[in-house]
Structures are given as structure tokens and as C-alpha cells.
């Protein structure tokens with residue numbers, strides 16, 4: 603069990619929670635969060651937003667029962683955190699674009715802290731949040747709100763690599779946009795999970811190399827390998 607240091611609503615339906623302790627984790631990996639005893643049954647997977655000397659930070663959106671309970675935690679309350687799990691983004695060299703839609707911006711902050719020479723494209727539903735934070739770790743930050751999408755403003759050929767997380771239609775569109783170009787893309791899938799550690803197969807996704815476990819083989823895959831429909 604870890605102690606919650608802060609847990610605040612920061613806008614656009616998102617909250618940010620920091621827990622105290624020494625944590626490990628690479629960009630794109632996740633933890634299983636639990637702030638209840640028996641119900642709901644399953645812990646909830648949430649990406650690492652940041653890790654520093656004081657603790658670990660998660661950026662999350664309230665969707666249902668689990669994230670609602672997490673949003674009600676106060677400073678000093680206990681939270682169970684298990685991880686880090688999964689295979690995250692590969693470290694690459696070259697010009698990189700980080701493309702996040704909605705809560706999909708969450709894992710990209712730690713990526714930006716770990717690689718040089720990156721631009722961020724962040725798409726929001728109602729309002730821009732965390733722009734200053736991303737500006738501190740990225741060369742340029744471009745944002746969209748509402749009906750303009752990040753896919754409308756990015757020229758994928760300006761980049762050697764794209765690392766993305768967000769709604770499946772957004773990631774699928776980006777994968778199509780890089781087809782036939784020299785740009786490579788990594789996507790972070792958010793398939794529903796149960797165990798989070800490769801034991802239950804709930805999170806199976808289809809790739810050109812056969813069925814994979816999103817929690818253990820992913821959540822990050824090379825875009826060209828993922829079969830989005832099938």
C-alpha cells in the first residue's frame with residue numbers, strides 16, 4: 603500500500619494523482635491501481651504519467667466505478683499499486699512526434715522526458731490542459747479542441763517516428779497516414795484487461811504475427827503490425 607500525496611481534478615474530465623514512494627517504470631508501461639477491498643473485483647490499468655524522487659504520478663479520466671473511487675481519494679489515503687507492467691515505447695533517435703487524443707496524452711509526458719527532439723500534438727474534447735507541463739519537456743506543443751483533430755494538423759512526413767496513444771480511430775488513421783512514407787509509428791493499445799500480467803487472455807489483440815496479449819506483449823506495438831479490425 604502507498605500513500606496518496608495529491609489527487610486533483612485538472613479539467614477536461616481528467617484527474618492527476620501522485621503517490622509517495624520509490625517506483626520503477628519505463629515510458630509506456632502501466633500499473634494496476636486498486637483503492638478498494640473486494641468490489642469491483644479487478645484492479646484498473648493506468649499508464650505511468652511521471653516518476654520522480656518523491657513518487658509516481660497518474661493522469662486519469664473517470665469512466666466507471668473504479669476510476670470514480672480513485673477520484674475520491676484524499677491526501678493521506680492508501681492505494682494499492684502493482685507494476686510496472688507491459689512493454690512500453692522503444693527508445694528511438696530522430697525527429698519524434700508524440701500524438702495523444704484525450705486521456706491518451708497520459709503516457710506521452712514520460713516519453714517526452716526520456717527522448718530529445720520531440721514535438722507533441724495533444725487533442726482535447728473541451729479544454730486544453732497541461733500545455734505548460736508538456737512545453738517544458740517538448741520542443742513544440744500543438745493542441746486542438748473539439749471537432750478539429752490532431753490528425754488534421756500533423757504532417758507525418760516531418761517526423762522519423764510517431765508515438766501515439768488515444769482513441770482507436772485516431773491511431774488507425776495515423777497508421778494509414780504513414781503508409782508509403784519513411785515514418786515509423788508505435789501505437790499504445792487500450793484493450794480491456796483483467797489480470798494485467800498475461801494470465802487470462804482477456805486483452806488479446808490481433809497482429810500480423812498472430813494473437814498477442816496487450817498487457818504483456820504490449821500495450822505498445824509497431825503500428826504496421828496491428829490488425830485493427832479482424
Ligand SMILES: Cc1cc2nc3c(=O)[nH]c(=O)nc-3n(C[C@H](O)[C@H](O)[C@H](O)COP(=O)(O)OP(=O)(O)OC[C@H]3O[C@@H](n4cnc5c(N)ncnc54)[C@H](O)[C@@H]3O)c2cc1C
Nearest residue numbers: 646647648649662663665666667668669708792793794821
Ligand atoms: C495499458 C492501459 C493503460 C491505460 N492508461 C490509462 C491512463 O493513463 N489513464 C486513464 O484514465 N485510463 C487509462 N486506461 C484505461 C483505464 O484502464 C480504464 O478507463 C479504466 O479501467 C476504467 O475503469 P472503471 O472502473 O472506471 O470503468 P468501468 O467501465 O466500470 O470498467 C469496467 C471494466 O472495463 C475495463 N475498462 C473500461 N474501460 C477501459 C479502457 N478504456 N481500457 C481498458 N480497460 C477498460 C476496466 O478495467 C474494468 O475491468 C488504460 C488502459 C490500458 C489497458
Ligand code: FES
Nearest residue numbers: 796798802803817
Ligand atoms: S489482462 Fe490478462 S492476459 Fe492480459
